[in-house]
Amino acid sequence: MGEQTYSDIQRKKTSIIDSLIHLGIYKKGNKQLYELTLHELETEYHIVNPEIQDISF
Template sequence: MSEQIYPDIQRRKNSITDSLIHLGIYKKGNKQLYELTLHELETEYQIVNPAIQDLSF
């Protein structure tokens, strides 16, 4: 993976994780948020906040 892509993905994961925590969500099933993939985090965020269509953090 490119040296630039990994930090961008991690930054996006952190941003979505922070948003979910702010909404009171700390886990999905038996997994902590930090264990989820970017795709899983984006999906969870869209489920709990369906009004948000644009996930550009």
């Protein structure tokens, strides 16, 4: 896998956050979604949407 630029990572984080908000998820524990890392967001997305294996945003 090649290097991802900061803007690519931010774009992916934003897309996942938008999807989680659409599903009714606004926080993880005591953290707002925007405070989570990309990996944490992807993990949370897989937890609430287990049938989705590949997150392609």
